[in-house]
Amino acid sequence: xxxxxxxxxxxxxxxxxxxxxxxxxxxxxxxxxxxxxxxxxxxxxxxxxxxxxxxxxxxxxxxxxxxxxxxxxxxxxxxxxxxxxxxxxxxxxxxxxxxxxxxxxxxxxxxxxxxxxxxxxxxxxxxxxxxxxxxxxxxxxxxxxxxxxxxxxxxxxxxxxxxxx
Amino acid sequence: xxxxxxxxxxxxxxxxxxxxxxxxxxxxxxxxxxxxxxxxxxxxxxxxxxxxxxxxxxxxxxxxxxxxxxxxxxxxxxxxxxxxxxxxxxxxxxxxxxxxxxxxxxxxxxxxxxxxxxxxxxxxxxxxxxxxxxxxxxxxxxxxxxxxxxxxxxxxxxxxxxxxxxxxxxxxxxxxxxxxxxxxxxxxxxxxxxxxxxxxxxxxxxxxxxxxxxxxxxxxxxxxxxxxxxxxxxxxxxxxxxxx
Numbered sequence: 231x232x233x234x235x236x237x238x239x240x241x242x243x244x245x246x247x248x249x250x251x252x253x254x255x256x257x258x259x260x261x262x263x264x265x266x267x268x269x270x271x272x273x274x275x276x277x278x279x280x281x282x283x284x285x286x287x288x289x290x291x292x293x294x295x296x297x298x299x300x301x302x303x304x305x306x307x308x309x310x311x312x313x314x315x316x317x318x319x320x321x322x323x324x325x326x327x328x329x330x331x332x333x334x335x336x337x338x339x340x341x342x343x344x345x346x347x348x349x350x351x352x353x354x355x356x357x358x359x360x361x362x363x364x365x366x367x368x369x370x371x372x373x374x375x376x377x378x379x380x381x382x383x384x385x386x387x388x389x390x391x392x393x394x395x
Numbered sequence: 396x397x398x399x400x401x402x403x404x405x406x407x408x409x410x411x412x413x414x415x416x417x418x419x420x421x422x423x424x425x426x427x428x429x430x431x432x433x434x435x436x437x438x439x440x441x442x443x444x445x446x447x448x449x450x451x452x453x454x455x456x457x458x459x460x461x462x463x464x465x466x467x468x469x470x471x472x473x474x475x476x477x478x479x480x481x482x483x484x485x486x487x488x489x490x491x492x493x494x495x496x497x498x499x500x501x502x503x504x505x506x507x508x509x510x511x512x513x514x515x516x517x518x519x520x521x522x523x524x525x526x527x528x529x530x531x532x533x534x535x536x537x538x539x540x541x542x543x544x545x546x547x548x549x550x551x552x553x554x555x556x557x558x559x560x561x562x563x564x565x566x567x568x569x570x571x572x573x574x575x576x577x578x579x580x581x582x583x584x585x586x587x588x589x590x591x592x593x594x595x596x597x598x599x600x601x602x603x604x605x606x607x608x609x610x611x612x613x614x615x616x617x618x619x620x621x622x623x624x625x626x627x628x629x630x631x632x633x634x635x636x637x638x639x
Contacts, residue, residue: 269430272530276540283576286457287585312591316449320456320585345447345591350497351471351505352445356592 288325290314296328300377307378308357317341317376338370428579433534434601435573436628437584438610439509441635443594446471446507451491453589457574464560465489466571467511467586474637475503482637508631508638509595511586512537512558512571513619516626520550520559529568535600535628536575541567555623573597598630 268274293314294301304310315321317336324331339361348358359365365373373381446469454460454467469490473483487494490507497505514537521529521537528543529550539550544567551559551568562569574584582588583597598607610616610632617634618627631638 266527269533270530271527273527273540273543276542277532277538277575279540279542280538280572280575281579283458283572285577285582287453287577287588289577289582289588291582309591311593313588315453316589316591320453344449344493345445347493349446349494349505350501351494351507353442356445 285322286320287315288320288322292325293321303375303377307375307380309377309379338376342370342374342376430533432601433578433599435535435578436514436598436600436607436630437511437573437587438596438598438607438616438630438632439511440594440596441506441508441631441633443592444469444507444509445592445594446490446494447591448490448493449589449591450509450586450595451489453585454571455491457577457585458572460569461563463488464563464569466558466569467509470508470510471505472508472635472637473501473503473505474635479637484639504635506635508634509586510556510558511629512554512573513556513625513627513629514571514573516628517624519553519555519623519625523549523553525549532575536573536578537570538572538575539568539570541565541569544568555620555625556627598628600628 263273263275265274266272290313297314300314304312318333319336321331321333324333343361346357346359346361348360352358370376448469450467451465451469454465455462458466460466467489468486470484470486471490471494473485475482485494494507514531514535516531516535518531518537521531524530525547526543526545528540528545529537530540531537541562546561546566546568548561548568551561559568559570561567574582574586577584578597584595587595587597596607599605600607607630611630614632616630616632618625618630619634619638620627
């Protein structure tokens with residue numbers, strides 16, 4: 231035992247070290263979130279929090295569930311692949327509560343021009359006009375049904391009549 | 396297996412801890428969503444983009460992006476016939492309200508290039524975060540944990556595509572989430588939903604039925620800054636060599 235005679239201070243130091251480590255371990259247990267490290271060096275619960283963000287765009291599937299007549303008109307025309315909310319704007323509020331939230335019809339003078347005003351930067355095959363020269367100030371929907379824009383196309387379900395009834 | 400009462404009591408809290416880990420991080424309202432079954436990317440078809448700015452407005456609406464900051468934006472390139480490597484690029488207010496008219500008889504070519512987070516699989520931005528606040532999810536989306544972010548902006552500097560910013564009110568890093576709240580529920584992103592020409596298409600590379608696979612086979616598709624080996628997953632069709 232003579233070899234350990236003067237080793238008391240080492241044991242005290244080791245004891246201190248063990249206590250410090252335990253304190254660190256306990257504090258760490260409280261401070262580090264439970265999901266940290268589940269998939270990697272990050273808090274996995276953050277994914278759930280980001281996924282819980284509320285939606286503003288309902289998605290065309292939600293629109294088509296009620297507005298079947300408009301969906302039918304659209305499938306025949308050049309706007310078949312233009313989703314409802316591309317023109318009508320974000321309408322998740324309306325989809326969640328169709329009776330109390332009434333969407334405002336877009337102004338075609340602004341809306342149509344946004345895509346169809348001629349520009350040399352646009353793809354060559356894309357239909358483009360100079361709005362002033364093309365219509366002379368007449369509203370676009372006077373001649374075109376926005377849901378099926380070719381003149382002479384099926385206009386029985388025109389924009390003016392709205393959708394779900 | 397013959398489980399003694401003593402062993403059972405030891406195993407019980409262990410099982411509880413394990414179950415808690417299983418529950419943590421499950422995206423809300425999407426119990427059928429399996430992280431391991433998806434690997435998200437985006438197809439951007441430049442010859443289809445008309446520069447209408449619908450995607451920029453839709454993103455700002457959907458994600459409450461503050462004015463003057465952009466998770467996605469549209470650039471208009473003007474590539475001169477001579478200086479191919481020095482295109483003139485404009486993006487007034489991110490292209491949100493469209494672009495000025497092209498001067499008549501102008502030399503060279505004009506075209507639009509939508510930009511957004513490339514959701515890189517070897518992303519430089521996540522590697523520099525000192526606190527583990529930004530990461531690539533198991534389904535391939537680069538996200539920011541805004542409760543953990545310190546706002547040091549290392550990631551803003553690290554992104555070679557300029558896709559991150561410090562949120563002016565929250566003072567933390569903010570960026571495209573690839574509409575994680577939508578894609579985990581089976582919907583497409585807000586920008587894709589609002590794009591009138593199909594110039595943007597959400598792509599799930601792990602889904603064998605996704606049209607992206609046929610598209611990649613039949614088109615010459617490129618990513619931005621391939622020399623940086625970021626593993627970018629925003630696939631550009633018809634990308635001009637002058638685009639940076």
